[in-house]
Amino acid sequence: xxxxxxxxxxxxxxxxxxxxxxxxxxxxxxxxxxxxxxxxxxxxxxxxxxxxxxxxxxxxxxxxxxxxxxxxxxxxxxxxxxxxxxxxxxxxxxxxxxxxxxxxxxxxxxxxxxxxxxxxxxxxxxxxxxxxxxxxxxxxxxxxxxxxxxxxxxxxxxxxxxxxxxxxxxxxxxxxxxxxxxxxxxxxxxxxxxxxxxxxxxxxxxxxxxxxxxxxxxxxxxxxxxxxxxxxxxxxxxxxxxxxxxxxxxxxxxxxxxxxxxxxxxxxxxxxxxxxxxxxxxxxxxxxxxxxxxxxxxxxxxxxxxxxxxxxxxxxxxxxxxxxxxxxxxxxxxxxxxxxxxxxxxxxxxxxxxxxxxxxxxx
Amino acid sequence: xxxxxxxxxxxxxxxxxxxxxxxxxxxxxxxxxxxxxxxxxxxxxxxxxxxxxxxxxxxxxxxxxxxxxxxxxxxxxxxxxxxxxxxxxxxxxxxxxxxxxxxxxxxxxxxxxxxxxxxxxxxxxxxxxxxxxxxxxxxxxxxxxxxxxxxxxxxxxxxxxxxxxxxxxxxxxxxxxxxxxxxxxxxxxxxxxxxxxxxxxxxxxxxxxxxxxxxxxxxxxxxxxxxxxxxxxxxxxxxxxxxxxxxxxxxxxxxxxxxxxxxxxxxxxxxxxxxxxxxxxxxxxxxxxxxxxxxxxxxxxxxxxxxxxxxxxxxxxxxxxxxxxxxxxxxxxxxxxxxxxxxxxxxxxxxxxxxxxxx
Numbered sequence: 001x002x003x004x005x006x007x008x009x010x011x012x013x014x015x016x017x018x019x020x021x022x023x024x025x026x027x028x029x030x031x032x033x034x035x036x037x038x039x040x041x042x043x044x045x046x047x048x049x050x051x052x053x054x055x056x057x058x059x060x061x062x063x064x065x066x067x068x069x070x071x072x073x074x075x076x077x078x079x080x081x082x083x084x085x086x087x088x089x090x091x092x093x094x095x096x097x098x099x100x101x102x103x104x105x106x107x108x109x110x111x112x113x114x115x116x117x118x119x120x121x122x123x124x125x126x127x128x129x130x131x132x133x134x135x136x137x138x139x140x141x142x143x144x145x146x147x148x149x150x151x152x153x154x155x156x157x158x159x160x161x162x163x164x165x166x167x168x169x170x171x172x173x174x175x176x177x178x179x180x181x182x183x184x185x186x187x188x189x190x191x192x193x194x195x196x197x198x199x200x201x202x203x204x205x206x207x208x209x210x211x212x213x214x215x216x217x218x219x220x221x222x223x224x225x226x227x228x229x230x231x232x233x234x235x236x237x238x239x240x241x242x243x244x245x246x247x248x249x250x251x252x253x254x255x256x257x258x259x260x261x262x263x264x265x266x267x268x269x270x271x272x273x274x275x276x277x278x279x280x281x282x283x284x285x286x287x288x289x290x291x292x293x294x295x296x297x298x299x300x301x302x303x304x305x306x307x308x309x310x311x312x313x314x315x316x317x318x319x320x321x322x323x324x325x326x327x328x329x330x331x332x333x334x335x336x337x338x339x340x341x342x343x344x345x346x347x348x349x350x351x352x353x354x355x356x357x358x359x360x361x362x363x
Numbered sequence: 364x365x366x367x368x369x370x371x372x373x374x375x376x377x378x379x380x381x382x383x384x385x386x387x388x389x390x391x392x393x394x395x396x397x398x399x400x401x402x403x404x405x406x407x408x409x410x411x412x413x414x415x416x417x418x419x420x421x422x423x424x425x426x427x428x429x430x431x432x433x434x435x436x437x438x439x440x441x442x443x444x445x446x447x448x449x450x451x452x453x454x455x456x457x458x459x460x461x462x463x464x465x466x467x468x469x470x471x472x473x474x475x476x477x478x479x480x481x482x483x484x485x486x487x488x489x490x491x492x493x494x495x496x497x498x499x500x501x502x503x504x505x506x507x508x509x510x511x512x513x514x515x516x517x518x519x520x521x522x523x524x525x526x527x528x529x530x531x532x533x534x535x536x537x538x539x540x541x542x543x544x545x546x547x548x549x550x551x552x553x554x555x556x557x558x559x560x561x562x563x564x565x566x567x568x569x570x571x572x573x574x575x576x577x578x579x580x581x582x583x584x585x586x587x588x589x590x591x592x593x594x595x596x597x598x599x600x601x602x603x604x605x606x607x608x609x610x611x612x613x614x615x616x617x618x619x620x621x622x623x624x625x626x627x628x629x630x631x632x633x634x635x636x637x638x639x640x641x642x643x644x645x646x647x648x649x650x651x652x653x654x655x656x657x658x659x660x661x662x663x664x665x666x667x668x669x670x671x672x673x674x675x676x677x678x679x680x681x682x683x684x685x686x687x688x689x690x691x692x693x694x695x696x697x698x699x700x701x702x703x704x705x706x707x708x709x710x711x712x713x714x715x716x717x718x719x720x721x722x
Contacts, residue, residue, distance in 0.1 A: 013611040015715050016660055032483075053577045073575040080575075082568035084561065089530035100524065100573050103519045147573065159568075210664075210675055358674065 002064040002077075002154035002187055003029045004050065009059035011045050011211075019045040021211045023059070027189070030180050032324070035191045035271050042211035043191045044159050050189060051157050052076050063154060066221035074104070076155075079148035083160040085202035087143055093119075096129040097146040110228060111150075118149040121183050122176075127145070138169050142176065149184070156188045162197065174200060195235050197221070229358040232286050232351060241292065241325040245285045247278045256285055256350075259321035261300050266348050272362035273352060285363060286351040289315065292327035294335055298342030307337045316341065366467045370396045373459065381452050386441040387430075401443055407438065419453070421445070425428060426453045430460050435465065473497050477535045477547060481507070483485070483593035490589050500549070501589045502531070506559055506582055508546040509539075509599040510566055513577040520544060520574045527569060544601075547592065550585065556619065559585075563615040581606060581616040602627070608719045627709075627716050635713045641696060642706065648714040650693075655686050659698060659707070662687075667704055 009023040020042040027033050033041035035334060048054040050061060052073035062067045066075055087096050094115055101111045119125045122142045141161070148156060161177075162170045178201055192198055198205050199219045203208055207214040207222065207230075215227040226232035232240045245256035245263070254270035255262040265273065273279065294316060302318040309331060316327045316335055327343060335341045352361040365719055374385045374396055384399040386602070401411075404425065411421055413436065418429045423445045430438040440460065442453040476493055479485060484494065494501045512520045521538050524546065528534045535547040564581040570578035581596035581602035598618040606616030609624030622629075627635070639647060648656070658676060662683070665671040673680045687698050696703040 015609060015611045015654065016711065017612045018657065018660065019612055048571075051571065053571050071579075080572040082572050084565040084568040085572070086527050086565050086569055088526045099523075103522065103574070175637075181422075212675075261531070330447070 002188075004049070004155065004187065005029060005060070005062040007060040007062075008085050009046065009049060009061065010043070010057045011049060011054060011162055012057045019211050020049070023213055025206060025213070025216060025358075027187060030185050030187055032188045032190065032201060032203045034198040034205045035167065035189065035206055035208060036193065036195060036198040037208035037214075038192060040210075041208040043193075043206075043208050045211075047157050047159055047189060047209075048358040049193050050155070051078055051080055052321075063265075074208070077153050078155045078157055079151040079153040081145055081148045081156070081158045083162045083163045086138055087135075089132055092129050092131060093124060093135070093143050093146075095130065096143050097150050101150055114150040114152060115146075118146040121149060121180060122146050138172055138176075139265075141165060141169075141173055145177075145180065149180075153353055154185050154187065156184075158185075158188065158190045159279040160192055161190075162192075177201060178319075186275045195337060196237065199235070205235075207234060207304040208280075209234075223358075226286075226351065227360055229284060229353045232353070232360075236288060238289050238326045238328070240286045240351070241289050242353075243285050243320060243323055243325070244282055244289075246282050247273050247280065249279055256281065258285075261321075263345060263347055265350075269347075269350065269362045270353060276354075276361050278354075278361060282355055284353040285356075286353060287325075287345050287349065290329035291349040292329075292343055293346070293347040294327060294329050294333055294341050294343045296342055300344065301340060301342050304337055304339050304341050307335065318343075364462065367396060367528070369467070373463065374456075377456060378415065379654070383449055383452060385456060386443075388439045388441065389400055390436075392439075397437060399443070404441065410504065412439065419450075419693045421450060421482050425573065426450050428453055428457045430457060430464070432461070432464055436453070437577060473499065473535070474537060474705060476536065477554045480589060480592050481547070481596040481683060485592045497641075499589070504552075504554075505535075505549050505586050505592060505595070506584070506590040507586070507592065507595040507599045508548060508559075508563060508580060508582045509567070509596075510544040510546065510570070511603060512543050512544075512570060513575070514542075514607060517542070517574065517576055520570055520576060520578070523569065523574050523610075527566075545596070556585075556617065558613065560617060567614045577614075579603060579614050579616070581618070583618050596700055604628075608716055613681070623709075623712065627712055630713075630716075631715065631722055635717055638713055639680045639710060639717065642696070642710040651690070655690070658683060659690075662698065663704065663708055667699060667701070669699070 004027040006023055006025045009020060011020040011226050012018045023046055035046060039045050045054055056069050063076060088099060091099065097115045097118055098111045101114065117314065119128055122145060124139070124142055124146060127135065127139060133355060134144065162173050165173060174197060190201060202219055205219055205222055206216045209230050213233045222231060226235065229242070233242070242256060245258050245280060248255050248257050250262065254264055254273060255267045257351070265357050300320065302320060304316050304318050305324070306317040308315040312331065314329050314331050314333050316329055316333070317324055318341055351363050353359065354361055370387060375398060377385060378398045384401060386403070387395045388409070389395045392406060404427065412427050420427050424443060426442045426449060428440040429436055430440055437467050440453065440457060441705045442456065443564065476497055476499070480490060491501050498612040510520070511522065521544055524544055525536055528536060528546070531549070533549040538544050559582050563582050565577050566580045570576055581599045583598035585718055586592050586595040602616040602621060605621050605624045605628045606613060608628070610616065643650065658672070660680065661676055662672045665675065669680055670681055672682055672697040691697045698707055
């Protein structure tokens with residue numbers, strides 16, 4: 001397996017479209033790195049540049065110690081699994097996995113060893129003689145992964161490999177991929193637009209938007225300490241609530257003014273806001289739905305617009321100072337659609353962002 | 364598989380079953396296929412047999428058979444052995460070889476027919492008659508896919524595509540030149556353009572992961588009859604060309620989704636040059652520095668929103684305004700207004716097209 005280094009990588013297409021801008025990342029050996037972001041953010045383009053399926057306009061790509069910018073894809077010692085795959089319908093599972101190696105004229109005994117080992121890892125041993133039409137969706141997906149595993153590459157590149165599966169199968173396969181990563185001890189770069197997939201699979205996540213890396217961090221840090229408004233909004237479902245608040249001094253405290261309510265800001269956050277010169281200014285306050293609690297003694301009140309029961313939890317939607325927010329509460333809540341609701345924010349868990357630059361002031 | 368390999372495989376099988384050896388000689392008496400290294404009959408004997416009206420002769424060591432195709436002598440089959448068994452097996456082998464040759468020549472005819480059809484070499488009646496003869500449906504719907512790979516003469520790509528569609532016996536796959544592969548896909552009534560798009564994406568992804576090559580795939584509109592296939596091929600070709608000029612960030616181009624690129628592509632080069640001359644006052648897009656062009660592109664991507672552009676580029680709003688005023692002074696276009704922005708965007712696209720045609 002191998003480490004990767006992407007230094008100042010840019011991709012500009014002949015028509016002038018800049019897909020990736022100054023991408024920098026060091027990937028450790030055996031890391032499971034996730035590229036996540038909305039459609040068109042440049043995550044797949046970056047992956048394809050690593051694969052050699054797109055030329056790098058500028059910057060340096062290294063796999064191990066070797067610069068790979070001008071190396072052909074087949075010579076990069078990588079394997080890819082993409083969203084849109086097809087199995088060869090007339091071939092058995094064994095032959096489907098062996099086909100790529102046969103094309104590369106790998107000796108038969110080596111192919112046999114590689115296929116059987118991949119089948120063992122993927123629990124496909126008993127299905128090697130089956131044709132694709134006799135396989136379930138999950139088994140087919142595993143065969144597609146097997147085609148990558150038999151190459152025994154230094155790096156696995158996966159571009160939304162689970163997107164075409166239904167929700168239930170996707171969850172199953174997510175667990176499978178996690179297991180495969182552990183078994184192979186491989187370096188994996190995985191592209192997805194699904195933040196749940198990103199959070200559950202990755203050792204580190206690269207959040208991208210408009211071709212620019214927004215933040216690189218562990219799933220937990222991205223969730224708890226987002227670097228800007230975009231990351232805060234993108235990671236987490238339902239997404240973080242954002243409210244415009246004015247920062248005001250009140251005695252020795254700093255408060256966030258939200259309509260008629262004044263919310264006391266905890267000391268550490270207050271210091272950061274004060275030091276940043278935000279007193280008297282409007283900033284964006286972010287709070288996650290689970291940090292909004294409905295309580296009979298709540299200091300704020302509103303009317304429930306929508307009540308959503310998801311079994312283990314309930315989402316309540318209501319307006320605060322003209323902005324709709326979401327609260328993730330206990331299913332035992334008495335509140336229903338149209339009811340008045342009293343609630344509180346856990347101010348220790350709030351995040352504050354600069355309104356213009358959208359960068360975080362304090363988490 | 365070539366006819367020679369197919370025949371070789373058959374003969375090996377016959378040998379295993381019958382314990383007899385077989386050999387097929389061509390017109391010049393050279394060995395086409397054989398299962399052994401046994402001594403061949405003398406040239407004189409072979410010449411005598413060719414001139415003899417008999418279709419089969421036998422002696423104590425071997426039997427000779429003529430393999431005919433439409434009364435024309437194609438091969439001579441030698442079966443070593445003298446028993447009655449050998450002559451019966453020899454006759455069965457002749458039947459089998461003739462069937463194989465017929466099937467193979469039909470397949471070859473089909474390939475040639477499709478290639479000519481795509482090039483528009485048949486009129487409607489010819490196409491219909493020929494299709495009927497070759498058992499090619501003339502009424503079903505089809506679409507033409509054109510695949511281009513980065514690597515030239517990519518045998519892996521062709522092999523892989525043939526294998527993907529191996530279960531679809533009515534599809535036609537052939538390579539056009541060093542880089543291109545044509546797929547004529549017979550469609551079922553439920554297939555939509557979304558399916559065609561998905562097939563094209565699947566091809567790009569499969570070529571990337573299995574053949575490990577960058578690929579571009581275009582596809583035509585649906586052709587309702589055989590005669591429309593020539594037009595469909597032109598559509599796929601045009602889609603690939605237009606796509607690579609105007610939408611170079613994509614790998615899949617459908618003829619029906621070519622947008623404004625299709626319009627510009629149809630314009631005569633002189634008209635495009637006049638337009639650029641008019642917009643850039645005798646200069647070109649190259650007169651604008653890369654940084655400013657990047658600002659303009661981002662500004663357009665953000666629907667002429669100054670604040671969003673400034674946020675994305677980490678450039679102060681006033682700096683953007685200053686840059687746009689400079690452009691206005693130079694070319695008379697205020698990019699903050701919709702009409703001028705649209706004119707400039709068109710000029711950028713036309714410049715890209717001219718750059719392509721000049722290259």
